Amino acid sequence: MTGLGPRETGQVRRRRVFYIPGFDPLQTRRYRQFYRVEGPRQAAISGYALEVGAKPAGMAHGWTVTAQVDGEEVRSEVEVLAWADIIGGSMRRTVAATYGQMLRTAWIYVASGALFRLGRLRKGPTLAALYPVVMLSLQAVFAALAGWGTGRAVAWVLPGWAGIALGAGLGLAMVWAVLRAFQRLDRRFLAYYLMHDYAFSAGLWGAYPAVLEARMAAFGARIRAALEEDWDEVLVVGHSSGAILGVSILADLIRAGLPGRGAALSFLSLGQVVPMVSFLPEARKLRGDLAYLSARDELAWVDVTAPGDGCAFALCDPVAVSGVAGEGKRWPLVMSCAFTQTFSPERWRKMRFRWFRLHFQYMCAFDRPGDYDYFRITAGPLTLRARFAGRAPSRSRIERALSGYRSVA
Incomplete structure (x- = not known):
């Protein structure tokens, strides 16, 4: 030895x-x-x-x-x-920008076919990926109903064009207020957080953002320095x-x-x-x-x-x-x-x-x-x-190649 x-x-x-x-x-x-x-x-x-x-x-x-x-x-x-x-910077988005991000990310996964292939692989994480889309959509529906109800109530109290105009303005304000409230309560719902997560990964259709590549290079330098030390x-x-x-x-x-x-x-x-x-x-x-x-x-x-x-x-x-x-x-x-x-x-x-x-x-x-x-x-x-020398891999592991894209850099 x-x-x-x-x-x-x-x-x-x-x-x-x-x-x-x-x-x-x-x-x-x-x-x-x-x-x-x-x-x-x-x-x-x-x-x-x-x-x-x-x-x-x-x-x-x-x-x-x-x-x-x-x-x-x-x-x-x-x-x-x-x-x-880097994560915090990617999460600092307005309500409107997050909904735009939701539509773009959903389009990337649907148009590429990745969503359907991921669903054949494991249902759990695929459903987790759909969760923020469903939750944000429900929040938007709830906000729209609240805005519509506010507008109708104002128009009923104040008949005529003045009531309609004021009701429309207050209704839109209510929509914004409800959506902002959901955003502030996201520690409970995690819809915005998960949406930012999936959008960050898919933003360049799977390519690494330049800011992340630079950070990864710095991480690699830290690991290399440790390999040169006495560990x-x-x-x-x-x-x-x-x-x-x-x-x-x-x-x-x-x-x-x-x-x-x-x-x-x-x-x-x-x-x-x-x-x-x-x-x-x-x-x-x-x-x-x-x-x-x-x-x-x-x-x-x-x-x-x-x-x-x-x-x-x-x-x-x-x-x-x-x-x-x-x-x-x-x-x-x-x-x-x-x-x-x-x-x-x-x-x-x-x-x-x-x-x-x-x-x-x-x-x-x-x-x-x-x-x-x-x-x-x-x-x-x-x-x-x-x-783990000699340890056999899990017998229930999944090895079937399901990705529709297999080209490599």
Whole structure:
């Protein structure tokens, strides 16, 4: 074993974790809180020790983790690769602009045929994509009825042309007021939020916006710098649409050539929504990156979803369903964290209809964790490759190529 590094031994004492959030304007606050609360809880359930510390010097958003797992002490540094400012900028739209965005996004998915193909893949995330369209439409109908009722009431009280004119003006004001009220209450409905999410991904028919490409290049530089340092493992975690970013960042990083140091490079994708973009006609770069990354030995890639997560394409191999799986395909290892088995029956009854919360469960504690334990992966003594070596992929995974667009950049 002399001279062998962590790539060969699978042993980790020092780990650098890069977490790429999905489309979430609250990125930097939410994820440290998840880890700070859920990590010790999982440790208590599973019989190991875990302590979350302060942000390391020189890191914009992150925290340290010290863990005692299976008799081994491991220190990890977790950095959130934040793009909340880009998300916040894309969400600052007027009510009228959001409705215009809704019509354009719906047209992109319908005209490209992607919506119908996604529906054949998984009904849950397709219905989630339709939800903001239906909810915003219902809000518009409600606002229109309120405006019409206001106009009719004014015209009844004040007969004649003056009443009609005043009623029309007050009716339009009521429409605007109701729509603005719904926008302010969107933390309850999430219609505007989800509409902005899908519109951002589909805005260029699947191509990456220039501002996001620049941020991804900066993220890649951060990961490369870590690979040049003295870490045993550099682990990239991509959640939801953050998994899409992770695919392209890592593909570009490997194409450019990895540093010669011995750190193991790992990629964990959680609750991925890759087909929402890879099924669009201009997503050629993403499809090319999926094909490239799936055949590389420089990294290990594990994709974790759960059928109980209605916002993710559960157990859908993102490479295969996008139609770009080649003969040399090695990754990802597709597996389920099976909420019905890893939650206690009592907790599952409470959680099963909290769809948005379940989409974030991958970074939280489980009552009865199986092979998947987020905190063992990010703070334990084994690399991702070693932890899942010999593990068979889920038998119920979906690999049928359903994308109508398979050209690559």
